[in-house]
Amino acid sequence: GQNIDQPTEMTATEGAIVQINCTYQTSGFNGLFWYQQHAGEAPTFLSYNVLDGLEEKGRFSSFLSRSKGYSYLLLKELQMKDSASYLCAVNLQGGKLIFGQGTELSVKP
Amino acid sequence: DTGVSQDPRHKITKRGQNVTFRCDPISEHNRLYWYRQTLGQGPEFLTYFQNEAQLEKSRLLSDRFSAERPKGSFSTLEIQRTEQGDSAMYLCASSPGDSYEQYFGPGTRLTVT
Numbered sequence: 049g050q051n052i053d054q055p056t057e058m059t060a061t062e063g064a065i066v067q068i069n070c071t072y073q074t075s076g077f078n079g080l081f082w083y084q085q086h087a088g089e090a091p092t093f094l095s096y097n098v099l100d101g102l103e104e105k106g107r108f109s110s111f112l113s114r115s116k117g118y119s120y121l122l123l124k125e126l127q128m129k130d131s132a133s134y135l136c137a138v139n140l141q142g143g144k145l146i147f148g149q150g151t152e153l154s155v156k157p
Numbered sequence: 158d159t160g161v162s163q164d165p166r167h168k169i170t171k172r173g174q175n176v177t178f179r180c181d182p183i184s185e186h187n188r189l190y191w192y193r194q195t196l197g198q199g200p201e202f203l204t205y206f207q208n209e210a211q212l213e214k215s216r217l218l219s220d221r222f223s224a225e226r227p228k229g230s231f232s233t234l235e236i237q238r239t240e241q242g243d244s245a246m247y248l249c250a251s252s253p254g255d256s257y258e259q260y261f262g263p264g265t266r267l268t269v270t
């Protein structure tokens with residue numbers, strides 16, 4: 049079976065740093081995506097990790113440990129517009145994505 | 158390049174009716190994926206195409222669901238004899254290959270009454 053776990057909700061303060069964790073157990077693994085989804089909108093791409101280590105892209109960083117089945121998304125200098133759902137997704141053979149349930153992040157002033 | 162488009166954006170139908178949704182991917186993308194998303198959940202994989210070939214279909218997809226991509230460009234997803242449990246957002250995504258990011262369309266929100 050396929051299992052991807054991430055926290056349901058998180059709250060953080062504007063200007064702070066937040067880390068959203070994701071653990072996975074899947075049959076097959078070609079990489080791990082993070083997507084952002086605002087309410088009522090389509091998911092938009094944030095990052096893609098294939099190899100172990102940290103990928104940095106502006107205020108967003110993503111980390112992967114394949115041996116531990118673990119990833120995290122780090123958001124720095126939080127802004128109100130970062131309030132959204134953050135989706136962790138494992139890329140399986142053929143490119144199909146298996147998503148976690150999403151982490152709803154609320155950024156407070 | 159206008160991105161992935163889906164039509165209609167919203168559909169309300171009565172139980173037992175058939176519905177069809179359309180997805181137009183980014184023109185040079187040969188991979189096309191369909192997902193379904195319910196409130197508070199992540200998208201669930203339904204099926205995908207490479208060009209016109211349907212390569213995989215989820216066990217979630219009952220016999221009432223069928224998808225086509227006849228010329229390797231746009232795709233349609235049909236649901237026959239809709240049930241209330243089919244109410245969801247149906248998302249289409251495309252990519253240039255299996256190790257590339259998928260670009261999602263705005264989705265079709267289906268409500269079955």
